[in-house]
Amino acid sequence: MTATYVTKDGSAYFPNEPKGPSVKTSTVPGPKGKATLEEISQVHDVGAVKFPVDYEKSIGNYVVDADENVLLDVYSQIATIPVGYNNPTLLEAAKSDEAATAMMNRPALGNYPPKNWARMVQEGAIDFAPKGQKYVYYQMSGSDANEVAYKLAMLYRFNNLPRANGTYTDEENASCMNNSAPGSPETAVLSFRHSFHGRLFGSLSTTRSKPIHKLGMPAFNWPQADFPALKYPLEKHTAENEAEENRCIRQVEQILSSHHCPIAACIVEPIQSEGGDNHASNEFFHKLQATLNKHNVLFIVDEVQTGMGATGAMWAHEHWNLPTPPDMVTFSKKFQAAGVYYHDEKLRPHAYQHFNTWMGDPLRAIQAKYIVKEIRDKDLLNNVKVVGDFLYTSLEKLAEKHPGKINNLRGKGKGTFIAWDCESPAARDTFVARMKMNGINVGGCGVAAIRLRPMLVFQQHHAEILLNKINELI
Ligand SMILES: Cc1ncc(COP(=O)(O)O)c(C=O)c1O
Incomplete structure (x- = not known):
């Protein structure tokens, strides 16, 4: 697949983003993340924690955990990060x-x-x-x-x-x-x-x-x-x-x-x-x-x-x-x-x-x-539409290639707000866990659904990484 970006000059929104995910530990959280969790549990509830994050190192579409594992984040803090981790425009505004x-x-x-x-x-x-x-x-x-x-x-x-x-x-x-x-x-x-x-x-x-x-x-x-x-x-x-x-x-x-x-x-x-x-x-x-x-x-x-x-x-x-x-x-x-x-x-x-x-x-x-x-400056609504259409049509092809694995694909024409059902709740949970170990942070919802909630700065080259992993792990 070839990458076509929808930035006005054809570049990536975050030139310093990692080229792709990398997971170095055999579990996520790894040893440092687990120690961090133990520390947090002394003062805070950790019952629902997925992994502790290094917010200073996280950038654009990539979240970095306490063990320096780098994950492509298509869940975005439960759908809340709008324009990427450590977005320079926002960091600059914070200094005003x-x-x-x-x-x-x-x-x-x-x-x-x-x-x-x-x-x-x-x-x-x-x-x-x-x-x-x-x-x-x-x-x-x-x-x-x-x-x-x-x-x-x-x-x-x-x-x-x-x-x-x-x-x-x-x-x-x-x-x-x-x-x-x-x-x-x-x-x-x-x-x-x-x-x-x-x-x-x-x-x-x-x-x-x-x-x-x-x-x-x-x-x-x-x-x-x-x-x-x-x-x-x-x-x-x-x-x-x-x-x-x-x-x-x-x-x-x-x-x-x-x-x-x-x-x-x-x-x-x-x-x-x-x-x-x-x-x-x-x-x-x-x-x-x-x-x-x-x-x-x-x-x-x-x-x-x-x-x-x-x-x-x-x-x-x-x-x-x-x-x-x-x-x-x-x-x-x-x-x-x-x-x-x-x-x-x-x-x-x-x-x-x-x-x-x-x-x-x-x-x-x-x-x-x-x-x-x-x-507005980065034309991100258009980015979401274009990348969303690409993602949706590519997922349609993957659904055909892997019968029974990507069911009830939904979100056509709704940007990157895309979801599908796995065969069962257990299959969904296993898929989410395997994706995490392979450097993709993805979320579930409902009974057996996977939901994609990337940021507005999610581009086609990120979508290609995601699709390759889905193809490999589904
Ligand atoms: C549609 C919708 N409404 C309300 C809420 C509640 O928001 P909060 O968790 O900020 O209280 C959520 C949270 O996921 C939501 O998705």
Whole structure:
């Protein structure tokens, strides 16, 4: 295969990147990594650690571990590294006075925003907001970005209830202090089976991917609808898939009409990621929006994993071409800041109904600005599209060559946001482990899926290394 880069001058984005992966130890983590883990375990939970990393040595698409093993990283810190490890543009930005001031004087933004906060928000979020979105609430993580979206939807409902003298009643004020209605009314958020929206109390109630996330935790009695289970290849199952999507929409309709309490919002991922990289058609999301509109239920799109260019569009829901923008769009991960976009000022509740000490972080707004500058300067959305198409068509060929090994290949036209199912959960886990020992850090999701979550600077020569290893090890 010949390498064709999509940088303007045909070069690599990171000229100093290693030429390829190299694993020198017989295990990853190796002896130094294991000793490091032992040290960390004295002060921190290491139950889920894959391997300790040398972040100073990691560069571009390559992560370097404590034993100096060099791995091509197509998992990218659970899909969060946007433009490569130690990206020079970001390192330079970190040295600026603006960044130093923001880092060492973190403000309580809700009370004392910096005088240039409007500009910082404009440049750090609004300038690249999904089409139609005008405002932002910053949060700390994907989970609480979603929780704030739920709160905004619920408060919007509650604050607009007809009240005799336009203010909260004594009964509302008293009952909310006892966690009971009418001050704390039962209100629900609808989510989909296999979805992942986070692990805090509210977000966890809408998460439906794996029991281990939910076991032992109290949960809201909120409804879930089936997410379409599409058959692949899509072009051979058009009628069946359409019927399946219509079945799910009918279920949504039925839940919205019959749930025992009002449903304030429905949340959906453009591609259900943790739950197995499950896709649905653009038409499905159009129908979903129309159904929600009919029932006055707000539409929240969770772009925590799909946002910031991962599918070749800045925002994955832009692929849908909806007639009107979703009510809210949540983000985190590659954005490096988390939060909620919205476009209707009426979603802003009264002061202190939604509030926390920091209400965001100017440093993260600065960081997001430079990430987007890098995306634009280096034409990275185009890179993701071109490399994604190459990767997808090459994987189609590998699937033919290795029957039964690469099943339900999905993500066509969605950049490098690609996944497939292995023969079994055990086969998937073995494949992930073998890839790691051969210098590729890859992630799984759902029951038996492999998901590719490379950075936006993943180029064709990286894709070729990945494909060769898949061919060898599948
Ligand atoms: C779609 C989606 N929503 C929400 C979350 C939760 O984000 P966080 O782990 O930052 O709380 C995740 C995390 O993987 C996610 O993939």
